[in-house]
Each structure stands twice: as structure tokens, then as C-alpha cells.
Amino acid sequence: MLSQILHRIKEGAALIWYEQEEECLLCxxxxxxxxxxxxxxxxxxxxxNRCNTCGKLIGDNKIRCSDCQEGKGPKCxxxxxxxxxxxxxxxxxxxxxxFRGQPYLLAYLRGYVDDWVIKNFPPPDVIIPVPMHHSRIAxxxxxxxxxxxxxxxxxxxxxxxxxxxxxxxxxxxxxxxRHERLNNVQGAFSLKKDVDIKGRIIWLVDDxxxxxxxxxxxxxxxxxxxxxxxxxxxxxxxxxxxxxx
Amino acid sequence: MLFYVLIDKEEVMRFSPVPEMDxxxxxxxxxxxxxxYLQYYLKDLISSDKITFKKKLQNIETSIINQLVKGxxxxxxxxETQFNWQxxxxxxxxxxxxxxxxxxxxxxxxxxxxxxxxxxxxxxGISEKELLVIxxxxxxxxxxxxxxxxxxxxxxxxxxxxxxxxxxxxxxxLYGQAATCKECDILGAQTSLQTIFKFNPANLHLEQxxxxxxDEDQLDEKWSIQFTxxxxxxxxxxxxxxxxxxxxxxxxxxxxxxxxxxxxxPLIARYxxxxxxxxxxxxxxxxxxxxxxxxxxxxxxxxxKLMSGAVVQEFKESALTVSTTHQTLxxxxxxxxxxxxxxxAYPYSGSAVLNHGLKTALSESxxxxxxxxxxxxxxxxxxxxxxxxxxxxxxxHHGHHLPLPQWVKIPLKVDNPLKxxxxxxxxxxxxxxxxxREVMLKGPLLVFxxxxxxxxxxxxxxxxxxPLKTVDGSWSYDPKRREKVNSFQEQKYDIFLTTSxxxxxxxxxxxxxxxxxxxxxxxxxxxxxxxxxxTGRTIDSPTGTVIFLASSETKSMKDARKWIQEQNTxxxxxxxxNA
Numbered sequence: 001m002l003s004q005i006l007h008r009i010k011e012g013a014a015l016i017w018y019e020q021e022e023e024c025l026l027c028x029x030x031x032x033x034x035x036x037x038x039x040x041x042x043x044x045x046x047x048x049n050r051c052n053t054c055g056k057l058i059g060d061n062k063i064r065c066s067d068c069q070e071g072k073g074p075k076c077x078x079x080x081x082x083x084x085x086x087x088x089x090x091x092x093x094x095x096x097x098x099f100r101g102q103p104y105l106l107a108y109l110r111g112y113v114d115d116w117v118i119k120n121f122p123p124p125d126v127i128i129p130v131p132m133h134h135s136r137i138a139x140x141x142x143x144x145x146x147x148x149x150x151x152x153x154x155x156x157x158x159x160x161x162x163x164x165x166x167x168x169x170x171x172x173x174x175x176x177x178r179h180e181r182l183n184n185v186q187g188a189f190s191l192k193k194d195v196d197i198k199g200r201i202i203w204l205v206d207d208x209x210x211x212x213x214x215x216x217x218x219x220x221x222x223x224x225x226x227x228x229x230x231x232x233x234x235x236x237x238x239x240x241x242x243x244x245x
Numbered sequence: 246m247l248f249y250v251l252i253d254k255e256e257v258m259r260f261s262p263v264p265e266m267d268x269x270x271x272x273x274x275x276x277x278x279x280x281x282y283l284q285y286y287l288k289d290l291i292s293s294d295k296i297t298f299k300k301k302l303q304n305i306e307t308s309i310i311n312q313l314v315k316g317x318x319x320x321x322x323x324x325e326t327q328f329n330w331q332x333x334x335x336x337x338x339x340x341x342x343x344x345x346x347x348x349x350x351x352x353x354x355x356x357x358x359x360x361x362x363x364x365x366x367x368x369x370g371i372s373e374k375e376l377l378v379i380x381x382x383x384x385x386x387x388x389x390x391x392x393x394x395x396x397x398x399x400x401x402x403x404x405x406x407x408x409x410x411x412x413x414x415x416x417x418x419l420y421g422q423a424a425t426c427k428e429c430d431i432l433g434a435q436t437s438l439q440t441i442f443k444f445n446p447a448n449l450h451l452e453q454x455x456x457x458x459x460d461e462d463q464l465d466e467k468w469s470i471q472f473t474x475x476x477x478x479x480x481x482x483x484x485x486x487x488x489x490x491x492x493x494x495x496x497x498x499x500x501x502x503x504x505x506x507x508x509x510x511p512l513i514a515r516y517x518x519x520x521x522x523x524x525x526x527x528x529x530x531x532x533x534x535x536x537x538x539x540x541x542x543x544x545x546x547x548x549x550k551l552m553s554g555a556v557v558q559e560f561k562e563s564a565l566t567v568s569t570t571h572q573t574l575x576x577x578x579x580x581x582x583x584x585x586x587x588x589x590a591y592p593y594s595g596s597a598v599l600n601h602g603l604k605t606a607l608s609e610s611x612x613x614x615x616x617x618x619x620x621x622x623x624x625x626x627x628x629x630x631x632x633x634x635x636x637x638x639x640x641x642h643h644g645h646h647l648p649l650p651q652w653v654k655i656p657l658k659v660d661n662p663l664k665x666x667x668x669x670x671x672x673x674x675x676x677x678x679x680x681x682r683e684v685m686l687k688g689p690l691l692v693f694x695x696x697x698x699x700x701x702x703x704x705x706x707x708x709x710x711x712p713l714k715t716v717d718g719s720w721s722y723d724p725k726r727r728e729k730v731n732s733f734q735e736q737k738y739d740i741f742l743t744t745s746x747x748x749x750x751x752x753x754x755x756x757x758x759x760x761x762x763x764x765x766x767x768x769x770x771x772x773x774x775x776x777x778x779x780t781g782r783t784i785d786s787p788t789g790t791v792i793f794l795a796s797s798e799t800k801s802m803k804d805a806r807k808w809i810q811e812q813n814t815x816x817x818x819x820x821x822x823n824a
Contacts, residue, residue, distance in 0.1 A: 028722070100360070101425045101436030104416045138247060138276065138324070141418035141438045 025108050026089040034108050043090035044083060048239075054212030055080035055232060057239040065240050067211070072178070074216035076223045077204075080232030081120050083113065085239050086208055094144075094207055094236055103142050106151060113148070113235070114155035117203070121231045125200040126159045127152050130218055131189065133169040148235070149205040158203075163195045164218055173214060181213045189221045198226035209234040246359050246440045247277030248391070250287075250309060251333065258291065258309075260284075260391070262440070266378045270333035274309065276325070279438040281393030282420055286316030306330050320421025340382055344371070348379050349388060351560045352444060354522070354579025356406060358394065358432075359439040361558070368560045380442050389444045394435035395424045404429060405441055406574050407598040408605075428598050429574055431554070446578050446608070469542050470507050474823045475640045480511045486634040487582070487612055488515055494613050496628050499638035500647055500812050501618045501778020502752075506536060508638065509584045509614060510543055517547060517564055521581035524606065528570045528593035530555055532586055532750045537567045573602035581611050587749055588615040588624065589771055618778060619771035619808070639816040645787035646813040650760075650777045650806055652793045653680060657762055667702065677794075678710055681740075681759065684790050685714070688755030689733070690740045691747065693776050695765035697721065700742050703761070707740055718742030748775040755786040763793035763802055773805035 023029070024036035026043065040046065048057045053068040054077075067073055074080065084090045096102045129149035137143055146162065153160035170184050191197070204218055215232040222230055248260040251270040260283055264273040278286075290305075290312060310328045317326050348369060357365065357380075366376040383389045392405045395413065403410045404426035412427040424437040435441070472480065479497065486492045499505035509525075516523050525540065527533050530553050537551045550563035552572040570585075570593050583603065593599045607613065615624060615633075628635040641647065655676055657667075669677070684690060694703055700718040708716040715738045719729045726746075733741045734753050745767075758780050760773065773793070780789025793802055 096434065100430075100434040101423075101439065102414075102430075102434050103418075104414055104425070134325075137419055139438075141279070141420060141423050141436070142416075 025105070026093060034112055039089065043085055043088055045085050045239075050081045050237070051240075052079055053077065054215075055082040055209045055234055055237045056212075057082070057085050057237055059240065067178075074212040074219065074232075076216050076219035076230065077212065077232050078229040079121070080209060080212060080215060080234070082209055082234045082237030083116055084236050086210075086236035087239075090236060097147075098140075098144050098207065101141075103144060103147050106144065106147050110151055110155055114152050117152060117233055118156065121203065121233070122201065122229075123156070124158060124203040124229075124231065126161050126163070126197065127203045127205060128161055128163045128218075128222070130204065130206040130214060131162070131164045131166045133166045135169050145206045148207065149203075152203070152205065152233075161195065163192055163197065164189050164221060165192050173210065178211050178213075181211055185214050185217045187217075189218050191221055191225050195225075197222060199228050201229045201231075202227050203231050203233055205233050207235050209237045246279070246438075248280045248283055248440070249277040250274040250283065252305065253333075256305065258287075258305075261381055262391070263374070263377050263381050265334045266381070267333065272306065272330045273333055274306075274328055274330055276328070278313070278324075279393065279420065280391060280440050281395060281397050281437045282316070283313075284393060285397045286313050317420065322419065322421040324419045340379070345379055345382065348376070349383060350562055352442075353562060354446065354576050355442075355444050356575055356577045357442040357444075358406070358435055359441070360433045360435070364558060365560050384442075387445065389442055392441050392443055393437060394439040394441050395426055395437035397424075397437060402426075402437060404435070405443075406432075406435060408601045409598050429571075432571060432574060443577050444579075467543075468507060468510055469539070470504060470642070472507070473504075473640065473642055473644070475638055475819060476504055476508050476642065478823075479505075479636050479638045480508045482636045483508060483512050483614065484515060486636070487512055487614060490634070492612065492634050494615065494627070494633040496615045496617070496620060496624055496633050496635045497638060498620055498628075498635060499616065499618055500641055500816065501775060502641045502647075502782040503618075503638045504642040505616045505618070505638060506539065506586060507543075509616060512614070513565065513582070513584065514544070516582045517544070520564075522579060522608075523565050523582045523584070524573070524576075524580040525565065525567045525584045525586065526570050526573060526603075527586040528590045528599070529587065529749065530569050531746075532590075533567055533569050535750055536586065540565065540567060570599045570602065573599070573606040576602075576606035578605065578608050580606055581608055583607055583611065583613045584616065585613055586616045588617045589619050589621045590749060591745075594621060619774050621771075637815060637819075639812045640819055641781070641787070641816075643784040643787045644820075645781060646816060647809050648777065648780045648789045648791050649809055649813075650773070650791040650793050650802075652763070652795065652798050652802060652806075654796065654798075655680075655794050656796045657794055658796055667699075667706070669706070674710070680792065680794070681707075681710070684757045684759060684792060685711075685739065687790060688757050688786065689736055689738065689753060691733075691753065691756050691758050691779055692718075692740060692742045693748070693758070693760045694742060694744060695762050695767045697744055699761075700744065703742050707742070711740065714739035716740040716742070719746070720744050721746045745772050745776075748772050748779070751779060752782045753779070754783045755789075756780060756782075757789050758791045760791075760793050760795075762795060764795035764797050764799045768799075768801055770801045770804040770808060773801055774808050777805065777809060 024031040024039055025034050026039040027036060029036055045057055047060060049060050049062055051058050051065040051068055052063050053073040054065060056065045058065045093105060097105050127149050129143060129145040132143040149160055167188055167190055170188055173181050176184055202222060204215055206215060209215060219230045246262050248262050249264040251259045251261050251264055251267055252272045253269045254271050260280060261267050264270060290308060313328060314326045362376060363373055366373045384391055395402050395404050401410060402413045402424040407429035409428040414425045414427050415422050425434050486495045497505055513523050525536060533553050540549055544565060547565050548563040549565045550559060552566060552568035627633045656673060694700055697720040700720050704716055704718050717729060717738050718741060719726045756779055758776055760776055777791040780791055781787045
């Protein structure tokens with residue numbers, strides 16, 4: 001009798017445990033959080049630092065990546081950071097969002113991504129996405145940076161503003177080298193009319209950062225209109241070359 | 246992809262992705278919208294044939310704009326709704342007929358998604374824009390249709406590729422709600438903002454290339470394996486039912502290891518010789534990849550294309566296609582004959598989407614041959630009601646019978662769905678040790694466990710039990726799966742643990758099979774028969790041992806023994822007849 005009761009309790013406990021488990025968004029294994037520990041270790045690389053200026057993943061003994069140390073990095077950003085390394089299943093997820101019409105995948109990161117940002121940066125006055133050119137939005141139907149910014153805004157109760165405007169369609173930054181990237185986006189962004197950001201702290205949101213050129217061009221437009229601090233937030237970044245080997 | 250509304254001189258409306266290349270357009274409406282939205286918002290203006298207006302409208306142009314603005318507003322779209330009619334263009338570009346027919350040949354029978362366009366353009370060596378112009382020209386000549394990837398109607402969304410509406414994910418877009426189909430997203434997710442090009446075979450008759458130089462009199466002597474009498478008879482019957490009696494569906498029910506794949510080769514050859522298009526498909530990638538080299542070897546003069554999630558897509562015409570069943574969703578009314586191997590295997594079994602794929606890939610007069618060792622109840626019913634002729638091949642190619650599984654009672658239990666690490670009492674460990682040690686004397690051991698998580702746990706246990714043996718294992722999403730399975734086939738492991746992924750198709754000389762937790766609900770009669778069928782597959786070791794380890798005997802276990810016994814009885818009768 002007693003053993004039967006114990007068995008029942010055990011079964012019940014197993015059920016409760018079972019309900020708490022969910023599938024990891026990246027590897028589909030059962031996990032306690034939306035991204036399991038092993039995927040976090042694999043793609044978020046918590047043991048590595050982020051370059052204080054451009055957000056790139058760097059060695060744990062460094063503060064800035066070599067490019068930023070040599071003064072080639074962003075000038076107008078206060079700081080930038082990235083959640084993970086743009087590789088493997090994490091890269092696949094971001095590409096599924098952008099290129100394979102699944103923006104709703106970002107919604108699964110609700111509660112996780114805002115938790116991470118608020119631990120890294122002081123709370124802002126306003127959250128602003130990196131804008132996309134209207135011709136590209138017309139094709140894709142959404143701007144992934146916009147989706148992410150809205151999620152952060154909704155979760156943290158901080159004002160969201162689609163404040164920036166992309167003046168021209170640019171070539172995808174991924175297909176270009178460092179020097180070309182700068183030329184590609186130079187002067188591509190401006191502030192929309194009737195937007196006041198004077199003296200405000202801003203979180204500037206994008207999906208992927210590589211050299212930080214795009215973020216910096218946006219930050220430039222914001223600075224020109226009196227923004228105080230501008231923090232760049234991205235889901236993924238590159239990793240310093242020396243580390244990759 | 247955005248489509249633009251065009252009105253031509255005869256006041257006929259069309260939707261085009263390349264309005265500036267359209268020779269006949271009088272007026273163009275800008276900006277464009279995704280096709281699904283255009284079709285939905287303007288459905289009230291047009292009659293069923295899609296292009297002519299229902300009635301002579303006083304002012305067509307204004308009506309179109311009004312409908313679009315009204316629709317977008319209702320959907321709470323945030324896109325600009327400043328529509329303008331512009332004068333149509335006179336195209337200066339002349340279509341190169343040779344390139345046109347080359348491209349149409351390359352994409353024959355295909356259902357092309359927007360995501361595939363850049364790949365096709367790159368393969369052919371033209372720009373995406375040029376490809377769009379060519380496809381649009383094909384549409385205007387009646388060789389194909391533009392369709393929204395996900396169509397919208399009063400009731401909701403429906404995926405035009407997999408015909409499903411039950412796993413549609415909606416999300417807010419620039420145009421209001423948009424939708425993505427999750428049912429077929431394994432082939433690349435598609436949204437309601439995208440378009441597909443569906444080839445229309447009705448109006449096109451292209452000359453087929455020379456496919457096969459085949460001597461029909463020597464059918465059973467040209468193949469890489471020597472046919473047994475039973476195989477030769479089955480192959481003959483298959484031709485009789487399919488080619489001569491023109492049955493729409495034929496079932497070949499063979500014992501595991503009877504060589505059923507090869508039995509279909511003479512039929513394939515006959516169809517290829519008649520310039521018919523043939524598809525060999527199987528639900529699992531392993532099977533498709535295993536069959537491909539065998540087809541290459543047996544049909545050296547035929548162009549054979551392999552399509553699966555693991556290989557880069559080619560766009561070239563081929564007489565014979567080998568693919569996973571998922572890939573059938575990329576075809577439209579194309580194949581004259583489909584050989585469907587392992588028809589009862591996951592994920593096809595019970596999948597409405599793959600069933601749809603198979604049916605639409607088949608040409609209107611097309612035929613299907615099902616090959617299986619364990620037909621579903623549905624197929625057996627079809628066969629016994631006479632709807633589908635059945636051919637039995639109960640004798641294995643080496644003439645030996647299937648090993649009959651033994652049930653060994655041992656108190657092995659999964660007590661907790663989350664706890665994968667089993668607690669084994671001393672007695673259990675001891676009896677396991679004895680049983681496995683004895684079986685291992687006969688050859689390498691293939692051990693099945695019901696859950697993925699158990700593989701690693703049991704590797705540890707068995708490694709500890711047999712420290713001198715090489716123990717490893719694999720599961721469905723193990724990145725080293727192919728590598729490890731190859732090593733096992735080369736007999737580099739003494740014990741190999743796996744889940745049901747290896748229950749089919751694999752041949753390892755001298756292998757012995759043990760099924761742990763054989764009473765687990767995950768095992769049905771078919772998977773148990775398939776697992777048992779891994780033993781005794783080669784001529785050098787035609788027998789073997791199959792052991793079900795479980796605390797009780799389930800109906801599936803009993804049925805599995807019954808099926809195998811029946812197959813063996815049938816084989817005996819057949820042998821007597823053949824003798």
C-alpha cells in the first residue's frame with residue numbers, strides 16, 4: 001500500500017517536472033530554459049569578453065578588439081554588446097528569422113533577451129531599431145531589428161520609437177570588406193521629423209554586428225541631434241580572428 | 246516578391262512581377278503588393294478565370310485602388326497606400342527563344358519557390374531578373390502559373406505547396422497579418438508574402454532525350470545481383486501488373502532482406518525505355534542515399550538525379566530521380582512511375598503533407614509501386630479488397646528463413662519519463678551479462694533502445710559490463726551518425742546502440758539483434774519486425790539471433806513473431822512450388 005502511494009507521488013512529481021521542460025530553440029533537446037545550457041555554452045560563449053566599443057567577441061583578458069584599439073572602430077557609440085557568436089544554430093535561427101519568413105521565432109526569446117540586456121546596460125529613455133530601406137521592407141514584410149526592439153520595449157516597459165530613416169538601399173554589409181562597409185552606409189541614415197532625442201539615453205537595436213559600422217552611422221545621426229548615451233545591442237557578433245584559430 | 250496590377254489594351258487585368266518587361270501593358274499600378282494580398286483584395290472585381298472583370302466597370306482604375314486601400318486598411322497594414330497608375334512600358338528586350346526553351350526544360354515538372362529562384366538563376370548563369378522575365382513569359386504562354394506561397398481566403402490561409410492549413414503561424418507584417426507554413430518548413434519556410442511558380446504540363450510537350458539503350462530480352466541478366474527464382478518471378482509479376490494491366494497502385498510485400506529494391510529495376514528499365522519519367526522515393530534519407538549508388542551501377546547510361554535535404558540542388562533534366570519523400574513537394578504532375586520504398590516508414594506514415602506531395606508529383610495517368618516488408622493496415626486492406634494488386638516475396642535472397650525473435654523475460658522497466666539512467670538490480674545485471682555474452686559469440690551486437698536519451702546511458706552501462714569490447718552508439722540528430730554507422734558496418738564496434746533510426750535499410754554482416762525494453766509503447770509490430778530483419782542479411786551469415794528483452798510480452802511483440810512466422814510459412818510453400 002505504502003509503496004503504491006509512494007509510486008503515485010513519484011509519478012505526480014515526474015509530471016510536474018515534465019511540464020516545466022521545454023524544447024531548446026536551437027537544438028530541440030529538452031531544456032529548462034528556451035535555450036539549453038549546452039547551446040548557451042556553444043554559441044553565447046559566456047567565457048569570452050565583448051569588445052567595449054563594437055561588441056565583437058574577444059579574449060577574456062581584453063577590453064577592446066584590435067581594430068577598435070587601433071581606432072578603426074565606431075566613434076559615436078557609447079558601447080556595444082552582442083548576445084552570442086554568429087555561428088552554427090544561432091546563426092541559423094537569425095537567418096530563419098530574416099530570410100525564411102519566421103519573425104515569430106524572435107518572440108520565443110522574450111524574457112531571455114531582455115533579461116540579458118538589462119544586466120549589461122543602464123536602462124534607456126528610448127529603444128530605437130536600426131532601420132531598413134523601404135524597398136527591402138516591402139519585400140520582406142518586416143524589419144527584424146524592429147521586431148526585436150518592440151520585444152525589448154514591451155518586456156521592459158520602455159518607450160520604443162522608430163526614429164531613424166534609411167535614405168537609400170545599401171548593399172548587404174556581409175558581402176563587403178571593412179573599408180567598403182564604411183562607404184556603403186556613410187550618410188545612409190537620418191532622424192525622422194518631429195523626433196526629439198535631445199539628452200536622451202538610447203538603446204540602438206540590430207540583429208547582427210560585424211564591424212559596428214552600421215550601428216555607428218546610426219549613432220552619428222542620433223548624436224547630431226543631441227542624444228546623450230547610445231548603447232548598441234545585437235543578437236550576434238563576429239569573433240576576433242586570433243581566437244577563431 | 247511584389248506583383249503589380251497591369252491593365253492591357255483589351256481592359257484585361259493581370260498581375261506581373263516584372264511590369265516594365267510586359268509588352269502588352271497599357272497601365273501599371275504602383276507600388277506593388279505580395280500576390281496573396283492582391284488576389285484577396287481584388288477577388289470581388291474579377292470573375293473565376295481570374296483576369297476579366299465581372300462587369301463593365303465605370304471606372305476600373307479607381308475601383309482597383311479603392312479595393313486595395315479598403316483591404317489594407319481593414320487589415321491594419323502600415324504600408325503606404327498611395328497608389329498611382331502609370332503608363333505601361335514598351336519592352337525593348339527580346340526573349341532569346343533558345344535560352345527560354347533551355348530553362349523551361351531544366352525546370353520541367355517543378356514547383357519552384359521564391360527562395361529557389363537565386364539558386365536556379367546562378368546554376369543557369371543568368372540574373373534573377375532575367376529568370377523572372379522568362380518565368381513570367383512561361384506563365385503568359387500557359388506553361389505555368391504564379392501562385393501565392395500561402396493563399397488567403399475567407400476561411401484563412403492555405404499552403405499552396407503542402408496543401409495544409411493546420412500549422413500556419415501568423416505574424417504581424419507591413420501588410421497586416423502574414424502567415425508562414427510550419428508544416429513543410431523543413432524544405433525552407435514560406436510565407437504569404439512569397440510566390441511560387443507551378444509548372445503546367447498540359448501545354449508543353451518537349452522532346453525527351455535518349456534515355457536508355459536497353460535490350461528488353463535480357464531483363465534478368467543485366468543486374469548487379471543475380472536474381473533468385475523468387476525475385477525473377479516477382480519482377481515479372483510487377484511488370485505484368487504495372488505495365489500490362491496498368492494498375493494505378495501495386496504492392497510488393499517482401500521479407501526483410503529479400504532484395505525488393507532490385508526487383509523493381511526491370512520495371513524501371515521498361516518505363517525508361519519508353520521515355521517515361523521515373524521517381525524512386527523513400528521517406529528516410531538513409532534509404533535514398535543507399536539506393537542512389539545501386540541505381541547508378543544498374544543504369545549506367547541513364548541520367549540519375551539525387552534529391553534530399555543533404556545534397557545541393559541541381560537543376561537539370563533527368564530520366565530517373567531518387568529522392569526523399571519530402572522532395573516530392575517540389576514537383577507538380579510530373580512522374581509516370583513512382584517506386585515508393587519503405588512506404589510504412591516514418592515520417593511518411595500518417596503524414597497528410599507527404600501524401601499530398603506524392604499525389605501531386607504523379608502525372609495524371611501515373612502509377613505507384615509500394616515496396617515494403619511491413620505494410621500498413623490500410624495498404625493490406627486495399628490489397629485484400631482488390632484495389633491494389635499484391636505481390637509477395639517471402640524468401641530472402643540467400644534462401645534462408647527469417648530468424649524468429651525470442652522473448653526473454655527480464656524485469657527491465659522505464660519508471661520515469663525524465664530519468665533515463667536505469668537502476669539495474671544485481672540480478673538484472675547478471676542475466677543481461679549472461680545473455681549478451683552468449684549472443685556476442687555469434688557476431689557484432691546491434692542493441693535497440695526506445696529513447697534517444699537512453700543511448701548514452703546504455704553505452705556507459707555496457708562499456709562497464711564489457712570493458713574489453715568496443716561500445717558506441719548513435720541517434721537521429723547525432724552529428725557523427727553517418728560516420729559511426731559506417732564504422733559499425735565495417736565491424737569496428739562489438740556493440741552498437743541506437744534508436745529506431747537504424748531499424749531499416751542497414752546491412753551489417755553477422756549482426757545479432759537485441760531489443761531492450763521491447764515492451765515499450767513506442768515499438769509497434771512493424772518496427773519490431775524491421776529490427777529483427779537486420780539479422781542474417783548476407784549470404785556468408787544468413788542466420789542470426791533476435792532477442793526481445795522485456796518484463797512483459799505486448800501485443801506488438803506477439804504480432805511481430807506471428808508476422809515473421811507467417812512470412813516463413815509462405816516462403817516454404819513458395820519453395821515447394823518453385824522446386
